[in-house]
Amino acid sequence: MTTITFPQGKQFDLVAIGRLCIDLNANEINRPMEETMTFTKYVGGSPANIAIGLANLGLNISFIGKIANDQMGNFIRNYLAQKNIDTSNIVIDKTNAVTGLTFTEIKSPSDCSILMYRNNVADLLLHPVEVQEGLIANSKALLISGTALASSPSREAVFLALDYAVKHGIRIIFDLDYRPYTWRDEAETAVYYNLAAEKCDIIIGTREEFNMMEKVLHVQLDDEQTASKWFTYKAQLVVIKHGGDGSIAYAKDGSRTKSGVFRTSVLKSFGAGDSYASAFIYKLMQGETVDVAMKYGSASASIVIAKHSCSDAMPTLDELEQKVKNGTYET
Ligand SMILES: Nc1ncnc2c1ncn2[C@@H]1O[C@H](COP(=O)(O)OP(=O)(O)OP(=O)(O)O)[C@@H](O)[C@H]1O
Numbered sequence: 392m393t394t395i396t397f398p399q400g401k402q403f404d405l406v407a408i409g410r411l412c413i414d415l416n417a418n419e420i421n422r423p424m425e426e427t428m429t430f431t432k433y434v435g436g437s438p439a440n441i442a443i444g445l446a447n448l449g450l451n452i453s454f455i456g457k458i459a460n461d462q463m464g465n466f467i468r469n470y471l472a473q474k475n476i477d478t479s480n481i482v483i484d485k486t487n488a489v490t491g492l493t494f495t496e497i498k499s500p501s502d503c504s505i506l507m508y509r510n511n512v513a514d515l516l517l518h519p520v521e522v523q524e525g526l527i528a529n530s531k532a533l534l535i536s537g538t539a540l541a542s543s544p545s546r547e548a549v550f551l552a553l554d555y556a557v558k559h560g561i562r563i564i565f566d567l568d569y570r571p572y573t574w575r576d577e578a579e580t581a582v583y584y585n586l587a588a589e590k591c592d593i594i595i596g597t598r599e600e601f602n603m604m605e606k607v608l609h610v611q612l613d614d615e616q617t618a619s620k621w622f623t624y625k626a627q628l629v630v631i632k633h634g635g636d637g638s639i640a641y642a643k644d645g646s647r648t649k650s651g652v653f654r655t656s657v658l659k660s661f662g663a664g665d666s667y668a669s670a671f672i673y674k675l676m677q678g679e680t681v682d683v684a685m686k687y688g689s690a691s692a693s694i695v696i697a698k699h700s701c702s703d704a705m706p707t708l709d710e711l712e713q714k715v716k717n718g719t720y721e722t
Pocket residue numbers: 597632633634635636637638651652653654655657660661662663664665667688689690692693696
């Protein structure tokens with residue numbers, strides 16, 4: 392039964408780095424974006440959602456990022472502070488950059504898409520000198536997300552954060568979070584994803600995201616081959632997600648764990664990955680085995696995809712325990 396160890400005696404359980412954005416989720420569901428007239432505003436951005444999920448479950452979380460110097464930026468910072476997330480390394484942009492917006496389209500539970508407005512966004516302007524080494528040294532784990540690698544200077548900020556994490560011996564978790572919108576082309580994307588993944592202990596992504604990383608090398612790997620590749624670098628655990636078919640975790644010790652899913656009444660599909668990651672990481676950090684962590688990740692995802700928001704819908708520990716106890720886990 393595989394477990395992952397984390398350094399102890401640190402101020403923060405986890406520090407996340409990356410984008411802090413706004414989700415505008417369609418209120419009128421089951422219709423295309425063209426016919427959607429009203430949206431509800433939530434804090435969004437994959438690493439923000441994961442951080443919020445972890446904070447809801449009771450972990451002590453910090454965030455490294457950059458926000459716009461406007462009401463949207465204030466909204467994001469206030470929301471995180473209200474969730475007891477440390478905002479001391481959230482830098483305010485001084486260049487009139489804007490907050491990234493994600494409009495969501497909910498045509499049906501299985502047909503959802505997102506439309507991102509990401510020109511001149513503040514999150515991608517985080518500079519390496521703005522990353523506080525002390526914060527990383529004082530955390531048990533660093534969470535990075537692939538989208539922050541899309542352009543400079545955020546790309547270098549993430550690579551410096553990775554170097555600090557390696558220097559201080561803290562665990563590094565990489566949620567691949569591939570969003571094509573901010574990238575120039577797939578080859579560039581894959582190069583930077585592969586460089587970052589080499590430094591990470593836990594890599595979480597969908598089969599499609601790993602395919603993108605492998606395509607540039609002209610190889611097509613199956614799940615086991617993908618995991619084996621990363622074990623030749625620093626990875627201890629590679630989780631490959633397959634949507635409604637669950638996920639598979641491969642550990643460097645040779646174990647392979649397949650998760651089930653909690654069937655639910657799906658409202659929208661997005662947010663599944665972020666909620667899965669937050670409960671999965673939470674349980675790993677509690678010293679639970681990978682199979683238990685995957686079960687809680689699946690439970691968390693099933694709660695969030697049944698609700699309208701991603702960040703606001705992240706479960707409390709009590710809700711999560713109830714789902715695990717009373718839900719139907721199909722393996
Ligand atoms: N239809 C579903 N019913 C129940 N659980 C689901 C469903 N879809 C996804 N999940 C759960 O969520 C987990 C992650 O889903 P998925 O593989 O779709 O991640 P993702 O593509 O990163 O999500 P996102 O759409 O948020 O980017 C799955 O492993 C599963 O546990």
